[in-house]
Amino acid sequence: MIRPIYLYGAPVLRQKAKEADLSRKEEIAALVQDLKDTLKVADGCGLAAPQIGESVRVVIVDGDVVADVYDYLKGFRRTIINPEIVWESEEKNTYSEGCLSIPGIYCDIVRPKKMTLRYFNEELQPVEETFDNFACRMIQHEISHLEGDLFTDHAAPIRRKMISSKLQSIEKGKVHPRYNSKLK
Numbered sequence: 238m239i240r241p242i243y244l245y246g247a248p249v250l251r252q253k254a255k256e257a258d259l260s261r262k263e264e265i266a267a268l269v270q271d272l273k274d275t276l277k278v279a280d281g282c283g284l285a286a287p288q289i290g291e292s293v294r295v296v297i298v299d300g301d302v303v304a305d306v307y308d309y310l311k312g313f314r315r316t317i318i319n320p321e322i323v324w325e326s327e328e329k330n331t332y333s334e335g336c337l338s339i340p341g342i343y344c345d346i347v348r349p350k351k352m353t354l355r356y357f358n359e360e361l362q363p364v365e366e367t368f369d370n371f372a373c374r375m376i377q378h379e380i381s382h383l384e385g386d387l388f389t390d391h392a393a394p395i396r397r398k399m400i401s402s403k404l405q406s407i408e409k410g411k412v413h414p415r416y417n418s419k420l421k
Contacts, residue, residue, distance in 0.1 A: 303371065
């Protein structure tokens with residue numbers, strides 16, 4: 238089912254998400270399907286459960302949306318449940334990030350270039366996997382949502398000041414993204 242995407246200012250985006258209860262397989266499967274359906278119509282490359290109003294540690298990423306720029310992401314899709322970052326590289330890289338919950342705003346964000354992640358996949362099987370470059374970036378961005386962090390929190394102070402009025406406009410409902418959205 239396609240769900241509305243919560244926008245900047247919604248309290249659920251600032252909560253630390255709770256662990257998904259793996260014994261509730263049907264609920265997890267329904268949530269994952271809702272995330273996939275919603276992401277597809279919103280045309281993004283990742284979505285976290287808090288963005289559709291569920292404060293649960295579940296994210297999905299889909300590299301096909303950015304495969305025209307990063308061809309190595311063609312066919313790259315992951316469902317990540319209860320992620321735990323095991324390792325992050327000291328080497329960093331910078332990409333311009335955007336977010337479905339913060340439409341129309343982009344900022345250069347510095348994050349680790351590589352990381353190893355322990356998580357459960359869609360079949361609720363444990364996985365440990367290392368990601369790099371933009372795949373790592375997409376996943377880090379979505380995991381930040383699970384911690385109640387938004388990419389704008391990591392922007393340079395001068396950039397945060399420059400976008401503050403745009404963030405306030407989103408919070409006041411003065412934006413109308415092309416996908417179904419919700420403020421609170």
